[in-house]
Amino acid sequence: MSPRTLFRSFAVAEVVTWSLLIAGMLLKYVARVGDWPVSIAGPIHGFVFLAYLVAGVVVAVNQRWSAGVTLAALASAVVPYASVPVERWIDRSGRLRGDWRRTATDDPRDRRPLDRLLRWMLGHLWLALGLLVVGVVVVFTVLLIVGPPVGG
Template identity: 50%
Template sequence: MSPRILFRSVAIAEAITWALLITGMLLKYVLNVGDAGVRVGGFVHGLVFIAFGMTAVLLAVNQHWGPRLAALAVVTAIIPFGTIPLDRGLEKRGLLDGDWRSTRTDDPRDQTRVSALLRWMLARPALFTTVLVLGLVAIMTTLLAVGPPGGAS
């Protein structure tokens, strides 16, 4: 899967889970039909929100985005449906072009330890996937232990 397809897929999934969460909130707070929609929508959205942040950081390293663009990409997920215009803008600017940087080039940005780690992990896809999934689970578990935003309602 190319960097572009991965980013677009997770960006779309993030927007869809925003719709699920907002629908759950409307069901709970407007129609007063219970909080199951918020619980399910919130959990799924939380997972995909974290996955989007991880994907944005991964793409930032692979595509050699600067720290400002990487931070903007992560923050965009906070805005409902914000990942879609971000994806379109990155596409228009050619910032999703190219393949995974699995080999070192003469580009000075490929000489960093982070780029070397990315190449090492890309050469071990099963390990890389496992590390990403375990990271996602660890973050989600920590956030669930802390509790929902704004406290329990």
């Protein structure tokens, strides 16, 4: 899976879960069917939101995006349906071209800690994926314990 495919997949997943959450809110507040639609859609969206942020950071490091592009990509998850148009803009601008940077080159940026960490992750893919999933689950669990962002 290329960086482009990974980022696009999570951008689409973010849009799908926004749709679930909005549908759940409509069922709760308009159709008045109770809290259960948001209780189901909310956590699904929250988990995908966190996973999208992680995928966005990994792709941003690999593709060497500027802080502004990275921030735009991550912030797009906060605005309903914005992740796909932002992903398309990033793709059209050529910022998703190329493969994973698995080996160091003569480029001095390859000696930066984040670039070295990325290469380690790519070299130990299953371990890195496991650690990232555990990290997302831990953050997700803590956020569930803390409660929703707005009283509810």
